[in-house]
Amino acid sequence: MKRSLLLSLAAVGAVAYPLAAIAADPIRVGYPMILSGPGALFGEPSLKGAQMYVDEVNAKGGVLGRKIELISRDTRGSADEAVRVTRDLILRDDVQFIVGTLTSAEGPAVSPIARENQIVFIAPITKTDQLTAPANLHPYVFRTASTTTIEGRSAAEIVAKWNVKRIGTISPDYAYGQDATKAFIEHLKKIKPDVEIVDQQWPKLGEADYTPFINAQMGKKPEAVFSSLWGGHFVTFAKQAVPLGYFKALNHNFVGAGEAGSIESAKAMGPDYPVGIWSNTYDLFDWPAGPPAHKAYIDRLKAYTKQEYPSSWPITGYISMQFLVEAIRKAGSVESDKVSKALLGLSIDTPIGKQTIRAKDHQANRGQFWGKMKMDPKYPFAVMENVTYIDPAPFMD
């Protein structure tokens, strides 16, 4: 029995230790993010971008004379785990702000935790409209990511310019896929009333065999297809679709939302990429029409990550941290209520141009880069041509 007492003492000691180790000085920001499993392909670079911005700010002396400390934690891609690590960050690491979460399940799950603890929470990647829908909005939740509405409508604008009438969709069967597809169809029907939705495929998220869906869709003979298969899911899908002649049958009238055009997806497919399709990305290392600030950012990113062709996801972390730091500066305080007020209507100059968080729904005007994918002999993977940054302002309501 003595031993069990010792054990329990040891357990209590193990818990108490990190509490004592916390120094009061820096401003602590928690960054729950997917850092293991397939989602880490996007989560890791996002954290890198956030860390790079923090290092830049700290090198200049921090904000309000205090340094920033970023504390990351792995959400493992599950909402349940995201909630757990976020509460752990708040309760144990005593973070004053939360920036992070990736999937459309994680973001809305963490949001109530932020409200309860009265801690400002900025979502850099989560796109589902539900995160900032009126029923779920509260003073502490903000989003610097794009939304399913913006993304779906941007894609609809592209498809509307094509000479097609028979439209199909293929999207993962969960919040993000459903919301993006809904936004796409509603907007397309509004701006081009004569289109007809001839087929909708809903593979489950993480589907391994897309062949039945591809065949079923080809059977309905759509002239153009909208997809919101993201990340590795798009890669798996496209690898199976190319040999079946799917993209050829569509005449490459395919628009892949969910960052199918990001360098990560392009690199993963190499020469097998179905060139000729349209897609989007959060960032690209070669943006000919971009502002000088973007070129400077890419150069810094190259040096920071030691990558020849830097990833497109660091920008998500970079901009969200930038918003937080600028809000702290504007508020002149790290108190949640003051920072939360400072974020309303805050405009900042980011590497991709001016970004503003609207007061009415706490949403940044975050658009994305859209373009047609092509092979360029300069690179071993597909890149975007005729890149356009679609300003989301007209599509946000």
Add this chain to the structure above:
Amino acid sequence: MKRIPWTLVVFAVAFFVPWLGSRFYTFIATDVAILALFALSLNLLLGYTGLVSFGHAAYFGIGAYTSAIMMKTLGLPFWLAWPAAGLAGGLFALVFGFFCVRLTKIYFAMLTLAFAQIVWAVCFKWNDVTGGEQGMPNVPYPSLGWMAAIPGLDGFRVGDRFYLLTLTLVAIAVAALRRIVASPFGRILTLIRENPERAEFIGIDVRRYQLAAFSIAGIFAGLAGSLFGIFNRGVFPDFAYWTKSAEVLIMTILGGMGHFWGPAVGAAALTILNLQITAYTEYWPLILGSILILLLFAFPGGLVGTTVDLARRLRGGTRGNGGRDARRP
């Protein structure tokens, strides 16, 4: 030698955790209390009846969803939702168990896993009711305003109050479990574990008793799930996923299934380990796996089994029997 009522001491000490003033301690204590109940409910099958269930999370998930749907979607109070969660867990365990107990050993285990995966798939796909992959965030806390009327509790935050409620309910549930395993019914379960053939020879309907144990375990898992859904501020399909079943199995074995309190200690150990490791490294599965291997080798009877055995040896009274407690399978 006079026996110290350790159980009471632990609960009494645990009751004062909120007075430490750290939200974090209350947080861990709530987590441990709920998971301890979950692990103890599994041990009714594993340690007492000798049934290895790989799908115990199903009933935890069913309880969590039942109470979340009642409290969030239907706006019903907690005192209705909590018993309903236990009832739902028990009912589903009764239905699934009816089929499972027809099989033995690994086939039984596989069937429990299959049913659990069905439950998970339903939670995952039934968007209108369960919220699908997104789960149901923001489950409301029970109304605990009445606690303010109790002197000494008026200054407490809702998290602390919920902890006190949880601890009380868990204590009641665990006391009930304890009564069950100590009853003649519990003895018959042990007999079935030790020798099902002989049990049948003396006229015991083994399957019926196994089914009863399975349902009772389902009830307590459901009750734990309900509390966890509220504590976690949302319920998610992961609650019913096989990894959750594996987690509770590890807790039970780590703590020691040969002792009533083993799984509770295992729950505390695994929760604290998990919390510590994920805070320091992203290679958590590697570290956790290594520690578990070490613990399982160093403590073959689980943490509690080995400790009790050691204590006996040190005392020199009753001779140790290699961690082979009478109740050990």
